[in-house]
Amino acid sequence: MSKVKYYYDSESLSYRKIERKKRTTFKYASFFILGCAFFAFIFVFIASQYLESPKEKAMKRELHNMELQFELLNKKMSEAETVLANIEDRDNNIYRVYFEANPIPEAQRKAGFGGINRYKTLEGFDNSKLIIESNKRIDILQKQIVVQSKSLDEIAILAEEKEKILAAIPAIQPVSNEDLTRMASGYGMRSDPFTKARKMHWGMDFTAPRGTPIYASGDGKVVRADSGSSGYGKHIRIDHGFGYVSLYAHLYKYNVRKNQKVKRGDIIGFVGSTGRSEAPHLHYEIFKDGSRINPINFYYGSLTAEEFNKLLEHASLENQSLD
Incomplete structure (x- = not known):
């Protein structure tokens, strides 16, 4: 029970009971409620900033x-x-x-x-x-x-x-160095053995004894193995694809037939002196896209640098060809 309060009335010279108005009571109650709400808000704000709930901790993790x-x-x-x-x-x-x-x-x-x-x-x-x-x-x-x-x-x-x-690509010498007597003539202007006139020699001549094996200088297909081309005697032509064709002339005999597929290093025939030839040797030519090119650039697969330099030196001499 709340205490009863009095005040002294100077007119009646007596104490009178203080009667609290409802308005005042409502005002005090409102202030109290607002104060509680304010402090509750402050508490919640501080708690939210510095205190974490289990759910918040789990979400944070x-x-x-x-x-x-x-x-x-x-x-x-x-x-x-x-x-x-x-x-x-x-x-x-x-x-x-x-x-x-x-x-x-x-x-x-x-x-x-x-x-x-x-x-x-x-x-x-x-x-x-x-x-x-x-x-x-x-x-x-x-x-x-x-x-x-x-x-x-x-x-x-x-x-x-x-x-x-x-x-x-034709990449090896068609006659082995062990079987080679000498490199008789290279690609370029040479003296004809029969007319003695200077004319273009379109291949390279490898001197070797009759019957010396001749090797395919690259993979390909034999497109000719006959003596139907003037001056070459018995000869073989291999189509290597990619525009390359190699020709082997003046053979003693064949070891392949037309349309046969060969691999680089296969024995395709043997050195002879058929056709327009002065002595047993292999006349070797390379065609690229139908044009003759110097075979000297296609021996990287079988010769050492020293052997190649020696071959290059002999091939560059303007001597007499054998065909």
Whole structure:
């Protein structure tokens, strides 16, 4: 029960009971309620700033874990980008150069994604910018991998084709050095053994005893093995593909037949002196796209540098040919 309060009335010279008005009571009650609400708000605000609920703690742990995973993802993307950049560099500056293919332009490798905004659904979140940038990196990385994969497929095809070309090009001396008496005459202007006039000698003459083995200088198909070409006597022509044809003339006998496929190093015939020939030797020619070219440039597969220099020295002498 609340205490009864009095005041002294100077007019009546007596104490009178203080009567509290309802209005005043309501005012005090309102102030009390507002004060409680204010202090409650302050308490809640302070608690929200400095105190965490179990749910908030769990969400904070989850957020920290997501940030850690995102950091690891970015690190892996950076590592993948570094590895891919290294592969792209080797692709453009080694593989494609070796196989004589045009490098892939940087703009094509790292092109973005134009047109409609493909990341619109990722907008409006707290970390939208971060999420969008990460998705862009992943998309560009995926595109670069696709481009590089297609490039490597192309390189594989070129490598297979290059291997065929390297096997087909006439690359060895058709007569072994052990069986060779001498390199009688080279490509160029030479003295004709019969007329003594200077004329163009379109091949190289290798002097060797009759019956010396003659080797195919590259993979190919025998397109002629006959004596139907004037002056060559018994001769063989091998089509190596890619525009290359090799010719072997003045043979003693054949070891292959027309349309037979041969490999580099196969014995195709034997040295003789048939046709327009002064002595047993092999007359050897190479055609590229129908034109005769100097065979001296096609012995890298069987001669050492010293042997090649010696052969080059003999081939450059303007002596008499044997056919």
